[in-house]
Amino acid sequence: MQFQDILYEKADGVATITLNRPERMNAFTPKMLDEWLAALQDAHLDAETRVIILTAEGRGFCTGMDVQAQA
Structure with a gap:
């Protein structure tokens, strides 16, 4: 699967x-x-996967849901 918003x-x-x-x-x-x-x-x-690391680009991990995307 190709991803656009995650790596x-x-x-x-x-x-x-x-x-x-x-x-x-x-x-x-x-x-x-x-x-x-x-x-x-x-x-x-x-x-084969033993560990999952969750991280983010930029200065903040996540601010929650993008309310503008919901509109």
């Missing part, structure tokens, strides 16, 4: 999911939430 990589048993909307303080949109859940599911189903 996802796996290496040496570690899956890293990075929220990648720093211009909006990584506020979730419905599409971003779908991408995040797909990455978590992929990491969960991968027998």
Whole structure:
């Protein structure tokens, strides 16, 4: 799956999911939430993955839901 609002990589048993909307303080949109859940599911189903790291680009991890995206 191609992701637009998150970065996802796996290496040496570690899956890293990075929220990648720093211009909006990584506020979730419905599409971003779908991408995040797909990455978590992929990491969960991968027998090689032992650790999942959740991180974010920019100065804030996440401000919650993007209310402008909901309108």
